[in-house]
Amino acid sequence: MTWNRKKAPTSADTPRARVLNRLLGERRLGWIGLAVALLAPFVDASNYSLSVLTSAALFVMLAVGLNIVVGYCGLLDLGYAAFFAIGAYVSGVLATTYGWSLLATVPVVLAAAVLAGVIIGGPTLRLRSDYLAIVTLGFGEIIRITANNLDITGGPSGIYGIPGLELFGLDLSSPVAFYYAVVVIVALAVVGAARLGRSRMGRAWRFIREDEDAAEAMGIHTYKLKLAAYIAGAVWGGLAGILFGAQLSAISPQSFTFLWSALILLAVVLGGMGSTPGVVLGAVFVSVLPELLRDAADYRFFVFGVLLIVVMIFRPQGLWPSQASERTPARRPEVQKEDAWQA
Amino acid sequence: MSQLIWNGLFVGSFYALVALGYSMVYGIIKLLNFAHGDIYMLGAFAGFAMLTMAGALATSAGFLALLVVLLIAMLATGTAGLILERVAYRPLRSAPRLSVLITAVGASFALEYGMRLVAGPNPEVYPVRLEGTTVHLLGARVTVQQLALVVIAVLLMLGLQWLIMGTGTGRAMRAIAQDPKASLYMGINVNAVIARTFFIGSALAGAAGVMAGAYYGKIDFLMGFIIGLKAFTAAVIGGIGNIKGAMLGGLVLGMLEAFGTAWLGGEWRDVFAFSFLILFLTLRPTGLLGERVTERV
Numbered sequence: 001m002t003w004n005r006k007k008a009p010t011s012a013d014t015p016r017a018r019v020l021n022r023l024l025g026e027r028r029l030g031w032i033g034l035a036v037a038l039l040a041p042f043v044d045a046s047n048y049s050l051s052v053l054t055s056a057a058l059f060v061m062l063a064v065g066l067n068i069v070v071g072y073c074g075l076l077d078l079g080y081a082a083f084f085a086i087g088a089y090v091s092g093v094l095a096t097t098y099g100w101s102l103l104a105t106v107p108v109v110l111a112a113a114v115l116a117g118v119i120i121g122g123p124t125l126r127l128r129s130d131y132l133a134i135v136t137l138g139f140g141e142i143i144r145i146t147a148n149n150l151d152i153t154g155g156p157s158g159i160y161g162i163p164g165l166e167l168f169g170l171d172l173s174s175p176v177a178f179y180y181a182v183v184v185i186v187a188l189a190v191v192g193a194a195r196l197g198r199s200r201m202g203r204a205w206r207f208i209r210e211d212e213d214a215a216e217a218m219g220i221h222t223y224k225l226k227l228a229a230y231i232a233g234a235v236w237g238g239l240a241g242i243l244f245g246a247q248l249s250a251i252s253p254q255s256f257t258f259l260w261s262a263l264i265l266l267a268v269v270l271g272g273m274g275s276t277p278g279v280v281l282g283a284v285f286v287s288v289l290p291e292l293l294r295d296a297a298d299y300r301f302f303v304f305g306v307l308l309i310v311v312m313i314f315r316p317q318g319l320w321p322s323q324a325s326e327r328t329p330a331r332r333p334e335v336q337k338e339d340a341w342q343a
Numbered sequence: 344m345s346q347l348i349w350n351g352l353f354v355g356s357f358y359a360l361v362a363l364g365y366s367m368v369y370g371i372i373k374l375l376n377f378a379h380g381d382i383y384m385l386g387a388f389a390g391f392a393m394l395t396m397a398g399a400l401a402t403s404a405g406f407l408a409l410l411v412v413l414l415i416a417m418l419a420t421g422t423a424g425l426i427l428e429r430v431a432y433r434p435l436r437s438a439p440r441l442s443v444l445i446t447a448v449g450a451s452f453a454l455e456y457g458m459r460l461v462a463g464p465n466p467e468v469y470p471v472r473l474e475g476t477t478v479h480l481l482g483a484r485v486t487v488q489q490l491a492l493v494v495i496a497v498l499l500m501l502g503l504q505w506l507i508m509g510t511g512t513g514r515a516m517r518a519i520a521q522d523p524k525a526s527l528y529m530g531i532n533v534n535a536v537i538a539r540t541f542f543i544g545s546a547l548a549g550a551a552g553v554m555a556g557a558y559y560g561k562i563d564f565l566m567g568f569i570i571g572l573k574a575f576t577a578a579v580i581g582g583i584g585n586i587k588g589a590m591l592g593g594l595v596l597g598m599l600e601a602f603g604t605a606w607l608g609g610e611w612r613d614v615f616a617f618s619f620l621i622l623f624l625t626l627r628p629t630g631l632l633g634e635r636v637t638e639r640v
Contacts, residue, residue, distance in 0.1 A: 076444045123625035130375050131624060133444050134575050137377075138617035141572065149610045209441075258568065262452060269445055301456035308449025312442045313434045 029277050030191065037183045041176060050175040054182050054247055056287040058240055061186045063267040063283035064193040064276065065236025070265065071274035071322075072197050073229035074209030075125075076133040079140030080264050083234045085256035086112050087241020089147055092159040092251055097152070102165055102246055106239070113238030114231050116143075121230035125223055129212075132230075140261055148253040158252025162245045173246075182243055189236060194276040196232060205229050206274070259301070263287075266304050269311055272318025281320060347601045349483040355597020356496040360551035361574035362581070362589040363503060364424075364544025370520045370584030371540050373440075377447040378427060379548055380571020381454035382420050384564060386549025387556035388462060389416040394470045409471055409557055413495070416553045417546040424545025425538055433534065451571075458564040466563040469556045492554050499550060500590055503543065507586055512539055520584065569613060576620040582630030591631060 040053055062084060069077045090112045091105035116139075124135045147153045154160070164173025165181055172181045196202055204225050207215040216222045245251050263286055271282025290300055311318065361383050368376045393412045431450045435443045478485050507513035515536045518526040527533050555570075556562045573596065581592025596616060603615035623630065 070441070074439075074441050076441055078448065120621070123621065127624060127628050130373075130440060130444055131628070134375060134377075134572070135621060135624060138572055138576070138620050141569070142614050142617050145610070145614050149614075262448060265445070265448065273441075298460055302453055302460055305449045305452030305454070305456060308452065309431050309446050312438070312446040312449065313431075316438065316442050 030187075030194075033277075033280060034183070034187050037187075038180070041179060045176060047175050050179050051247070052288065052291050054175075054179050056284050057179070057182045057186045058243055058247065059264070059267065059287035060280050060283040061189045061240040061243070062237060062264045063271070063279050063286075064190050065233050065240065066264050067268050067274065067276070067279045068193055068196065068205075068236065069229050069233035070268050071272075071279065072202055072205040072209065073226055074205075074273075075129060075226060075230065076265075077136045077230070077233060078133050078258070078261055078265070079120075079136035079138070079143075080233065080237055081256045081258070081260035082136070082140045082143040083113050083116065083237030084241045084244065084260065085143050085147060085253075086116055086234075087238030088245040088251045088255075089153055089159070089241075090238075091242040092162045092245045093152055095162055095245075096159055102163065102242055103167060105242065109238045109242055110235060113234040117231040117234035118227070121227050125226045125230065137258070137261075140256075140258055144253050144256050147256070154252070156253060158250060158255075159245075160250045162249045162251070164249070165243070165246045178247065182247070185239075185243065189239070190276065190280060193232075193236065197274070197276070201225065201228065209274075263304070266308055269308060270319060272321045275318060275320055275322030278318050278320030278322065282318070345481050345483040347605055348598060349485055351598030351601035352594055353489055353493060353597070354600065355577075355594035356493050357551050357555055357593075358570070358573055358577045358596050359590045359593025360496055360499060360554075361548050361570055362577035362593045363500065363586065364548045365571075365574050366578040366581070366583055366586060366589035367516070367540050367544045369578070370586075371516055372432075372436075372519075372523070372537055374432065374443055375447060375575070376432075376544075377444075377571065378431075378450040378454055379544070380567035380569075380574065381451050381458075382424055382427075382545045382567070383548040383552040383555075383570055384458065384562070384567030385423055385454065386416045386420040386552025387562040387566065388458060388467075388552075388564075389419040389549065390553035390556055391467055391469060391562060409553075410495075413550055413553045417549045420549025420552070421542040421546035423549075424541040427545075428538055428541040433537075451568075455564050455567070462564060464564070466561050469560045469562065471557055488558070492558060495550070495554065499547060503547065504586065506543065512536065516540055572620075573613075573616055576616055576623075579620055579628075579630055580623055582632040585630070585632050588630055588632035595631070 037053075037057065041050060062080065065083075066077060066080050069075050069080075087109045090109045091102055094100040094105045094108060095102055120135060120139045121132075124132045147158075148156050164171070165178055166172060167181065170177075172178050197205070204215065204220050207218070207220060208222050208225060212222055244255075248255075264283075267282040267286040268279050269282075270285065271280070272278030286304075293300065361379065364382070365376065365379050368374055368379070390412050393415060394408075397408065397412075427450055431446050432443065435446055476487055478487060478490070507516060515526065515531045516539075518529065518531060519533055519536055523533055551570075552562075552567075555566075574593070577592035577596040578589050579592065580595050581588025581590065583589075596619070599619060600612055600616050604612045607615060
C-alpha cells in the first residue's frame with residue numbers, strides 16, 4: 001500500500017494507521033487479492049461467471065496500465081482503448097490471416113504499441129499537458145475508424161475465429177484454464193506496474209505530476225520520462241488486447257469506443273490515481289458492478305459520469321489513496337535528510 | 344471545385360460556431376471543456392422538444408418559427424452552460440489541471456447519458472426539415488436555406504466579435520485571459536465574467552445544434568462527441584484562445600474535410616480531420632493566428 005514505508009513514514013503514521021498498514025501492507029494485500037482471484041472459480045465456475053471474472057481481470061490490467069500514465073505521471077490519456085485495440089487487432093490479424101500462435105504475436109504487438117505511443121506521444125508531450133488529452137481522444141477515434149474501414153481488419157464486422165491461448169504446447173482455451181492463465185498474467189502485470197512506480201523512474205514520474213517545472217529544474221528530462229510513461233501504458237494496453245481477443249475469439253470496432261477509455265479512466269480515478277490497490281479494486285468494481293445491476297443499465301453511464309465529477313470535487317485522491325513516500329511531514333527533518341540523500 | 348468550397352464553408356460555419364465556445368473558455372480559464380460538444384447536442388434536443396410541442400404551428404410558420412426556436416434554445420443551452428460551470432467547474436477553480444479535465448470528461452458523460460435517459464437511445468427525426476430551392480452560385484449548387492444558415496452563423500459571429508471588442512464584459516474577458524489575479528485586483532468580478540463566458544459559448548453551440556438538427560434532420564445523444572472533437576481541432580488550427588482564429592479554423596477545417604472527402608472517400612473524413620489536429624500540433628501548435636502555448640513559469 002505504501003512505497004518504502006519503513007524509510008519514510010507518512011503523515012498517517014498514527015499507531016492505528018500503522019496496525020492497519022501492517023495488515024494491509026501492499027505485498028500481503030497482493031497475495032490476498034491473488035488468492036481471492038484464484039479461489040473465485042471454486043465458488044461459482046459457470047461459464048458466465050468465469051467470463052465475468054476473466055473480463056474483470058483484463059480490466060484490472062488495463063486500469064493498472066492507464067494508472068502508469070494518469071496516476072503516476074499525471075497525463076490524461078482519453079484514448080487508452082486505442083492501444084487495447086491495436087493489441088487485439090495486430091494479434092488477431094496475425095493469428096487468423098497468417099496462422100501465428102498468439103504467443104508469437106507478442107513481440108509484434110509490443111512493437112506496434114510502442115510505435116503508436118511514440119507517434120502520438122512524441123509531438124504532443126512537448127505541449128501543454130491538456131493537449132495530450134484531446135489528441136488521445138482523437139487518436140482513439142482514428143484507430144476505431146481505421147479498423148472499421150480497412151479490409152484486413154474485417155471492416156465493421158471485425159475478425160472472427162481468433163484462436164485460444166496456447167503456451168508452450170499447453171492448450172489453455174477452456175474457460176477455467178484461460179481464466180487461470182489470465183489471472184497469472186494480470187498478477188504479473190500488476191506487480192510489474194507497481195514496481196515500475198516504485199523505481200527511480202516512478203519517483204521521477206510522481207515528481208513530474210506534482211510539479212513539472214520543479215522536476216525539470218532538478219534535472220529530470222521531463223519530456224523523455226513522460227514519453228516513457230505513455231509508452232509503458234501503451235504496452236500494458238496492447239498486451240491486454242491480445243488476451244481480450246483470445247477471450248472473445250472475435251473483435252470488432254464497436255469493442256473499442258470512447259466508452260471503454262472512459263470506463264478505464266473511471267476505474268483509475270475512483271480507486272485512487274497512483275494507488276495500485278485502489279486501482280485494482282476500482283477496476284473490479286467498474287467491471288463487475290454492471291453485471292450485478294443489469295436492470296439499471298440505462299442509468300449506469302449517467303451515474304458513472306456524475307461519479308467522476310463528484311469524486312473529483314469531494315475526494316480527488318480516490319477511495320483508496322496512494323501514500324507516496326515523498327510526502328514526508330515537515331516536522332521530521334531527519335527523515336527528509338535521509339530521503340534527500342537517497343534521491 | 345466551387346461546390347467543394349461551398350460545402351466546406353457551410354460545414355465549417357457550424358464548426359466555427361462550436362469552436363468559438365471552446366476557444367473562449369480555453370482562452371479565459373485554460374480549461375478544455377469536453378462537455379462543450381454535448382451542449383451542442385443539448386441545443387439540438389431543446390429545439391427538437393420545442394418544435395415537437397409546437398407541432399403543426401411551427402411547420403406552417405417555417406423559417407420564422409425556427410428562428411424563434413433558435414433563440415429559445417440558445418437561452419436554454421446558455422443556462423445549461425451556466426449550471427455546468429457553477430456545479431462542476433467552479434468548485435475546482437484552484438485544483439490541479441488533471442482534476443478539472445477529468446471533471447470535464449465526467450460532465451460530458453453525464454450529459455450524454457442523461458439525455459439518453461430522457462430521450463431514449465434511438466435517433467430522433469427533426470420535425471422541421473430545411474429543403475429549399477436550389478440556386479446556382481458561381482457554379483456551386485446552393486440551397487436558400489443553406490445560405491440562410493450561413494448568414495445566421497455569420498451574424499452570430501459578428502455579434503460575438505462586437506461583444507468581445509466593444510462592451511465592458513468583453514473587455515473584462517480579455518483582461519481575465521491575460522491575468523485573472525490582476526483582473527480581480529482591478530475590481531472585475533471574475534467569477535461572474537467566467538459564468539457569462541460559459542453562457543455565451545454554450546448559447547452559440549446550442550444555436551449550431553438547432554441549425555444542424557434542422558438541416559441534417561436527425562439527432563441522437565452522441566452527436567456532440569465527434570463535433571466536439573472537430574471543434575477543438577478547428578480551434579487548434581486557428582490558434583486556441585483566439586476568437587478570430589476559431590472562426591478561421593472552423594472554415595479551414597470544413598474546407599479540408601470537403602476536399603479530403605472528395606479525395607479519400609467519406610469513410611475517412613474523420614480520420615483525415617483528426618490527423619490534421621495531430622499534424623498541426625506537431626508543426627505549428629500555436630495555430631494560424633495563435634500565440635505561444637508552451638508552459639513556462
